[in-house]
Amino acid sequence: MAKPVSIEVWNPNGKYRVISTKPMPGTRWINLLIEQDCRVEICTEKKTILSVEDIISLIGNKCDGVIGQLTEDWGETLFAALSRAGGKAFSNMAVGYNNVDVNAANKYGVAVGNTPGVLTETTAELAASLSLAAARRIVEADEFMRAGLYDGWLPHLFVGNLLKGQTVGVIGAGRIGSAYARMMVEGFKMNLIYYDLYQSTRLEKFVTAYGEFLKSNGEQPVYWKRASSMDEVLREADVISLHPVLDKTTYHLINKESLATMKKEAILVNCSRGPVIDEVALVEHLKQNPMFRVGLDVFEDEPFMKPGLAEMKNAVIVPHIASASKWTREGMATLAALNVLGKIKGYPIWGDSNRVEPFLNESVPPPAACPSIVNAKALGLPVSKL
Ligand SMILES: NC(=O)C1=CN([C@@H]2O[C@H](COP(=O)(O)OP(=O)(O)OC[C@H]3O[C@@H](n4cnc5c(N)ncnc54)[C@H](O)[C@@H]3O)[C@@H](O)[C@H]2O)C=CC1
Numbered sequence: 001m002a003k004p005v006s007i008e009v010w011n012p013n014g015k016y017r018v019i020s021t022k023p024m025p026g027t028r029w030i031n032l033l034i035e036q037d038c039r040v041e042i043c044t045e046k047k048t049i050l051s052v053e054d055i056i057s058l059i060g061n062k063c064d065g066v067i068g069q070l071t072e073d074w075g076e077t078l079f080a081a082l083s084r085a086g087g088k089a090f091s092n093m094a095v096g097y098n099n100v101d102v103n104a105a106n107k108y109g110v111a112v113g114n115t116p117g118v119l120t121e122t123t124a125e126l127a128a129s130l131s132l133a134a135a136r137r138i139v140e141a142d143e144f145m146r147a148g149l150y151d152g153w154l155p156h157l158f159v160g161n162l163l164k165g166q167t168v169g170v171i172g173a174g175r176i177g178s179a180y181a182r183m184m185v186e187g188f189k190m191n192l193i194y195y196d197l198y199q200s201t202r203l204e205k206f207v208t209a210y211g212e213f214l215k216s217n218g219e220q221p222v223y224w225k226r227a228s229s230m231d232e233v234l235r236e237a238d239v240i241s242l243h244p245v246l247d248k249t250t251y252h253l254i255n256k257e258s259l260a261t262m263k264k265e266a267i268l269v270n271c272s273r274g275p276v277i278d279e280v281a282l283v284e285h286l287k288q289n290p291m292f293r294v295g296l297d298v299f300e301d302e303p304f305m306k307p308g309l310a311e312m313k314n315a316v317i318v319p320h321i322a323s324a325s326k327w328t329r330e331g332m333a334t335l336a337a338l339n340v341l342g343k344i345k346g347y348p349i350w351g352d353s354n355r356v357e358p359f360l361n362e363s364v365p366p367p368a369a370c371p372s373i374v375n376a377k378a379l380g381l382p383v384s385k386l
């Protein structure tokens with residue numbers, strides 16, 4: 001028998017029981033659920049990562065939908081428990097859903113929501129910050145200052161890399177990868193090389209137009225290239241940022257061999273998922289190549305780091321905060337809640353999950369649709385005509 005977990009209850013007499021496994025930023029998401037007759041139960045348990053048993057205990061005997069987190073293991077056991085409790089709706093408060101077994105959800109007829117779009121720019125901005133922090137050795141320099149070691153300007157003190165005119169490589173040029181590429185091209189006048197399974201025509205057009213603008217101003221233009229293999233990006237780029245989904249094809253995409261392909265002074269940034277990099281191989285590479293630098297937001301065995309990483313001066317490391325702006329986190333909570341609410345109310349699925357702005361406008365009620373359900377097709381859910 002699982003131990004009871006502590007909760008906070010909103011609108012106790014609501015008809016539909018919706019659980020959030022964590023307190024989430026803002027109150028709009030709570031109000032939207034309450035207005036539609038939901039009793040909202042928020043888990044207030046102190047521990048950061050809830051176990052499957054904790055969540056089973058939260059679900060109980062009657063539950064219409066759950067808003068969960070990327071740290072939780074949503075597999076067969078939880079979808080079976082949710083289904084037994086009468087629930088047909090789950091949403092991750094995240095765009096990535098590698099923690100969710102979508103086949104298991106399909107088996108129990110549970111819709112799986114995610115939160116695309118609202119975190120694109122925020123996440124790309126952190127990837128750009130890590131690129132800059134690594135290139136200009138900002139964290140090392142900050143530590144040096146705080147340690148009282150600065151005793152005057154020196155020609156060699158914390159010399160780093162100039163980005164202007166260098167090549168930025170993007171692996172996974174989807175929503176976030178493309179936004180990051182635009183920031184680096186436009187902000188720092190870098191050339192672009194990208195690798196993705198699909199062509200990113202909009203991104204290519206943007207770089208072409210920006211290059212023409214620079215040229216017309218008498219400046220050095222920028223160029224783009226779509227690589228035919230990931231290795232081409234690794235060989236040619238000076239800064240490489242990883243933005244693919246995590247699946248079987250991207251697990252340990254960066255390993256001992258691919259690290260050896262990169263330039264000795266390259267910068268590698270990861271704001272996708274930790275297991276995209278073989279972190280043991282990365283630590284070894286950082287040790288052997290002190291001029292090679294990384295900026296990491298995600299880790300292979302989160303929340304842990306592989307031995308040795310924390311000691312590496314050529315690594316900038318932050319705790320999975322790429323989507324952590326107030327607007328984005330509140331928006332993610334709203335989209336996750338509306339995914340669950342929409343399924344409970346029998347609303348159709350929003351036609352374009354890349355265009356979620358109508359759900360985020362606080363001055364008007366959101367559309368009567370689920371913003372983004374990843375298994376909508378598998379479950380045969382209708383698409384909104386709005
Ligand atoms: N660190 C953080 O806080 C955050 C991390 N993420 C991660 O970023 C990922 C990407 O998010 P979005 O850009 O919104 O998704 P997206 O679906 O728009 O982009 C992913 C891209 O990866 C490409 N891709 C898939 N397999 C590939 C492969 N083997 N090689 C090269 N490219 C491949 C896809 O074609 C697609 O263009 C999420 O799945 C999530 O894991 C997202 C938000 C915040």
Ligand SMILES: O=C(O)C(=O)CO
Nearest residue numbers: 093094095096119323
């Ligand atoms: O949305 C995601 O996938 C995250 O990693 C957290 O923003």
